[in-house]
Amino acid sequence: xxxxxxxxxxxxxxxxxxxxxxxxxxxxxxxxxxxxxxxxxxxxxxxxxxxxxxxxxxxxxxxxxxxxxxxxxxxxxxxxxxxxxxxxxxxxxxxxxxxxxxxxxxxxxxxxxxxxxxxxxxxxxxxxxxxxxxxxxxxxx
Amino acid sequence: xxxxxxxxxxxxxxxxxxxxxxxxxxxxxxxxxxxxxxxxxxxxxxxxxxxxxxxxxxxxxxxxxxxxxxxxxxxxxxxxxxxxxxxxxxxxxxxxxxxxxxxxxxxxxxxxxxxxxxxxxxxxxxxxxxxxxxxxxxxxxxxxxxxxxxxxxxxxxxxxxxxxxxxxxxxxxxxxxxxxxxxxxxxxxxxxxxxxxxxxxxxxxxxxxxxxxxxxxxxxxxxxxxxxxxxxxxxxxxxxxxxxxxxxxxxxxxxxxxxxxxxxxxxxxxxx
Numbered sequence: 001x002x003x004x005x006x007x008x009x010x011x012x013x014x015x016x017x018x019x020x021x022x023x024x025x026x027x028x029x030x031x032x033x034x035x036x037x038x039x040x041x042x043x044x045x046x047x048x049x050x051x052x053x054x055x056x057x058x059x060x061x062x063x064x065x066x067x068x069x070x071x072x073x074x075x076x077x078x079x080x081x082x083x084x085x086x087x088x089x090x091x092x093x094x095x096x097x098x099x100x101x102x103x104x105x106x107x108x109x110x111x112x113x114x115x116x117x118x119x120x121x122x123x124x125x126x127x128x129x130x131x132x133x134x135x136x137x138x139x140x141x
Numbered sequence: 142x143x144x145x146x147x148x149x150x151x152x153x154x155x156x157x158x159x160x161x162x163x164x165x166x167x168x169x170x171x172x173x174x175x176x177x178x179x180x181x182x183x184x185x186x187x188x189x190x191x192x193x194x195x196x197x198x199x200x201x202x203x204x205x206x207x208x209x210x211x212x213x214x215x216x217x218x219x220x221x222x223x224x225x226x227x228x229x230x231x232x233x234x235x236x237x238x239x240x241x242x243x244x245x246x247x248x249x250x251x252x253x254x255x256x257x258x259x260x261x262x263x264x265x266x267x268x269x270x271x272x273x274x275x276x277x278x279x280x281x282x283x284x285x286x287x288x289x290x291x292x293x294x295x296x297x298x299x300x301x302x303x304x305x306x307x308x309x310x311x312x313x314x315x316x317x318x319x320x321x322x323x324x325x326x327x328x329x330x331x332x333x334x335x336x337x338x339x340x341x342x343x344x345x346x347x348x349x350x351x352x353x354x355x356x357x358x359x360x361x362x363x364x365x366x367x368x369x370x371x372x373x374x375x376x377x378x379x380x381x382x383x384x385x386x387x388x389x390x391x392x393x394x395x396x397x398x399x400x401x402x403x404x405x406x407x408x409x410x411x412x413x
Binding site: 004111 | 224247248251252255287289290292293296381383384385386390391392394396399400402403406407409410411412413
């Protein structure tokens with residue numbers, strides 16, 4: 001399925017993703033709103049999060065196979081190397097087969113805004129790790 | 142005469158097809174399968190060693206013609222999700238009575254589900270669990286739970302890793318197994334159940350209801366997972382009102398308005 005070039009993908013965007021992104025943006029400071037940037041077969045969500053003291057620029061990529069393929073989120077602001085951080089500052093957020101619902105991407109239950117919220121949670125953990133050296137959430141199991 | 146639309150004629154799909162076409166109510170079969178039969182398939186497949194290097198769809202057609210010469214067989218040598226073959230696949234589903242999904246990727250199962258819901262067709266799905274420890278047979282009807290509802294209920298994993306494409310220039314080359322392979326016996330056991338459920342569905346397509354929507358048969362005892370081997374579990378999974386795959390959208394958009402609506406939405410959200 002191509003998110004941007006099939007009827008199924010377009011319907012998912014228009015009836016599921018766009019309305020929740022618009023609700024997310026409603027009343028939010030303009031610099032913290034989600035912007036959409038189509039890039040070939042990929043749809044980028046660009047946004048800023050500030051879980052504690054520091055603001056971070058992020059990008060969530062909805063690939064052509066989305067939502068069957070989970071979204072990928074990377075932080076554009078330079079980070080220190082830390083746990084749960086993959087190549088290219090991509091956040092390790094989904095562990096398929098996990099017994100924890102929030103750690104397993106579910107295309108029938110989650111939207112792109114869930115991925116944004118998961119990134120917020122990841123960054124909050126990062127800030128605590130930065131101060132204490134300990135990642136405050138257990139590993140996904 | 143019934144028209145069967147089947148996707149996937151690998152080691153799991155071919156025995157289902159072989160069992161089903163013995164049913165004389167089936168007069169037409171449409172098969173969708175892009176792959177070439179390879180050396181590493183032989184161990185678990187019905188096809189002979191001599192068929193290595195040929196398209197699975199072509200070999201399946203010969204197999205069927207040997208057994209039911211009067212059967213009408215249409216093959217589509219393509220990936221189910223190939224946009225270039227979409228019209229042909231949609232047309233085949235539109236005239237089919239029952240769908241059989243033997244695809245082994247989550248994306249293909251979701252795609253198959255969407256196709257069947259779009260055309261209001263019932264269908265069945267067979268899944269052998271990694272290592273052959275058991276397997277599922279699910280059945281779906283228009284208006285019932287979709288594959289997304291079932292996958293959410295079962296806390297099903299989707300695939301993140303990207304599998305390497307087969308090398309068609311070397312059909313005899315080694316292919317890395319991405320999962321623990323199931324034995325041929327385990328595959329045949331689940332395929333037999335899949336065929337039996339589908340055959341029952343053919344008896345009464347409109348009012349089929351065997352008393353479950355998903356049937357799990359354990360084939361091995363697995364610590365912390367399956368207490369006993371050879372134990373059936375009949376599950377009824379309901380349609381989830383919150384399922385993002387099949388719920389009714391707040392507003393309907395006509396197919397011809399999709400492009401304009403999407404362009405407007407992307408434009409609106411580009412400048413936030």
